[in-house]
Amino acid sequence: MAVRKLSLPMGVEVAELFGEYDRKAKYIQKKLDVRISIIGNEIWIKGEDGNGIDIAEKIVDELVQMSRDGHLVEWREFEYIVDQHLQHDEDDDSFKGVYNEVKETTLLSNRIRPKTxxxxxxxxxxxxxxxxxxxxxxxxxxxxxxxxxxxxxxxxxxxxxxxxxxxxxxxxxxxxxxxxxxxxxxxxxxxxxxxxxxxxxxxxxxxxxxxxxxxxxxxxxxxxxxxxxxxxxxxxxxxxxxxxxxxxxxxxxxxxxxxxxxxxxxxxxxxxxxxxxxxxxxxxxxxxxxxxxxxxxxxxxxxxxxxxxxxxxxxxxxxxxxxxxx
CATH class of the missing domain: 3.40.50.300 (P-loop containing nucleotide triphosphate hydrolases)
Structure with a gap:
């Protein structure tokens, strides 16, 4: 079994990252057949498939980045992020994550930005x-x-x-x-x-x-x-x-x-x-x-x-x- 450990940066709360009852973590587990454990400010991702772990890590990294930027991720937006990562191979360097793709496109002094x-x-x-x-x-x-x-x-x-x-x-x-x-x-x-x-x-x-x-x-x-x-x-x-x-x-x-x-x-x-x-x-x-x-x-x-x-x-x-x- 492969294991990956991620450390949350200062200011990022698990509850904010994964939502009530860790709903988003459970969704990632189901979609990628991995297990996510949260211990303090550390996130452990375990699974038999290294590819699934890689994708799960990229999704969590994207959620962390959005949290640090003060962006509240709604459920539908989260589902879209997961879907997009699943559609791109982990070796596809052209895909930098949904947030990185869209965050520079804003309107009305950054009040409005695309979600997809x-x-x-x-x-x-x-x-x-x-x-x-x-x-x-x-x-x-x-x-x-x-x-x-x-x-x-x-x-x-x-x-x-x-x-x-x-x-x-x-x-x-x-x-x-x-x-x-x-x-x-x-x-x-x-x-x-x-x-x-x-x-x-x-x-x-x-x-x-x-x-x-x-x-x-x-x-x-x-x-x-x-x-x-x-x-x-x-x-x-x-x-x-x-x-x-x-x-x-x-x-x-x-x-x-x-x-x-x-x-x-x-x-x-x-x-x-x-x-x-x-x-x-x-x-x-x-x-x-x-x-x-x-x-x-x-x-x-x-x-x-x-x-x-x-x-x-x-x-x-x-x-x-x-x-x-x-």
């Missing part, structure tokens, strides 16, 4: 390209990170305003039957965009920005006829745009503007005879080198772990349905 390598690549693409399409399942941070990037651009003076928009289409809702103006009707559907903004901007300042039209949250229908210069524009839930709506939106881009289009092509609420503009645009613009496409997967889901399992189950079910139809 996919999110990091998405953020880098937004920094580099004027137009970015982010496609992936719910919970991957598509909209949240786009809003964070927009706020960062506004605060640094790279743009003069932020415009957030969504198509007025939702599953099971007939907007014509709802009371009020169009803005009243779509306001609940724009709420996730408000929620993201409220996390990043103090309420009083956000109110000023909205009253001054420095930040606009509007339905897609309000974009027609406008040319938007020096703006950071986000089109959310873009899977529910039609071909014509997507074309209309993209031709609104003015000078000095950045645009991020987000959506989940597995959650289309359009009528069956209406094709999704987000699906078509991938074919139309795939050869334009200056446009970025960022694809996130269930590996990038940072919500409750149950969400990842649900997404996987639906993906498998839909694949089976398509196979049966053939």
């Amino acid at each position: 390598i996919g999110q990091k690549n998405y953020m880098e693409t937004m920094k580099e390209r004027e137009l970015v399409f982010s496609i992936g399942p719910a919970g991957t941070g598509k909209t949240y990170l786009a809003v964070a990037m927009a706020v960062d651009f506004l605060k640094s003076g790279k743009v003069q305003r932020i415009i957030l928009t969504r198509p007025a289409v939702e599953a099971g809702e007939k907007l014509g039957y709802l009371p009020g103006t169009l803005l009243d009707k779509v306001d609940p559907y724009l709420r996730p965009l408000y929620d993201a903004l409220m996390e990043m901007i103090p309420a009083e300042k956000l109110s000023y920005y909205r009253d001054s039209s420095i930040i606009e949250v509007v339905p897609l229908a309000y974009m027609r006829g406008r040319t938007l210069n020096n703006s950071f524009i986000i089109l959310d839930e873009a899977q529910n745009t039609t071909y014509q709506q997507m074309k209309m939106f993209l031709t609104r881009i003015g000078f000095g503007s950045r645009v991020v289009v987000t959506g989940d092509i597995t959650q289309i609420d359009l009528p069956r005879d209406s094709g999704s503009g987000l699906v078509v645009v991938q074919r139309v613009l795939k050869s334009v080198a200056t446009i970025g496409f960022s694809y996130l997967t269930d590996q990038d889901v940072v919500r409750n772990p149950l969400v990842k399992d649900i997404i996987k189950a639906y993906d498998e079910y839909e694949r089976e349905e398509k196979t049966e139809e053939k």
Whole structure:
């Protein structure tokens, strides 16, 4: 049996490292078929497989580094770290650990950083390209990170305003039957965009920005006829745009503007005879080198772990349905 001893540096507590009842240590044991013993400030890793011990040591080292930097590792983020180490051979020197891969990519004075390598690549693409399409399942941070990037651009003076928009289409809702103006009707559907903004901007300042039209949250229908210069524009839930709506939106881009289009092509609420503009645009613009496409997967889901399992189950079910139809 191989044995490895690790000594915790000053200031790193076992309870903080492994969580309540050493939950994270138990998870590592189960995944790598090793045994972890904690004696004082020493961690002993034992196992029959030297490779498993090597990977376990790298995972613990990464948790220690994050703890020393004052980063609280949530459970879903921890699972992702373990998964990534399992996917890389211990001799793969190009992989320096998830935290080392993502920690230099930050927004809003280091308040926001990616939690997965996919999110990091998405953020880098937004920094580099004027137009970015982010496609992936719910919970991957598509909209949240786009809003964070927009706020960062506004605060640094790279743009003069932020415009957030969504198509007025939702599953099971007939907007014509709802009371009020169009803005009243779509306001609940724009709420996730408000929620993201409220996390990043103090309420009083956000109110000023909205009253001054420095930040606009509007339905897609309000974009027609406008040319938007020096703006950071986000089109959310873009899977529910039609071909014509997507074309209309993209031709609104003015000078000095950045645009991020987000959506989940597995959650289309359009009528069956209406094709999704987000699906078509991938074919139309795939050869334009200056446009970025960022694809996130269930590996990038940072919500409750149950969400990842649900997404996987639906993906498998839909694949089976398509196979049966053939």
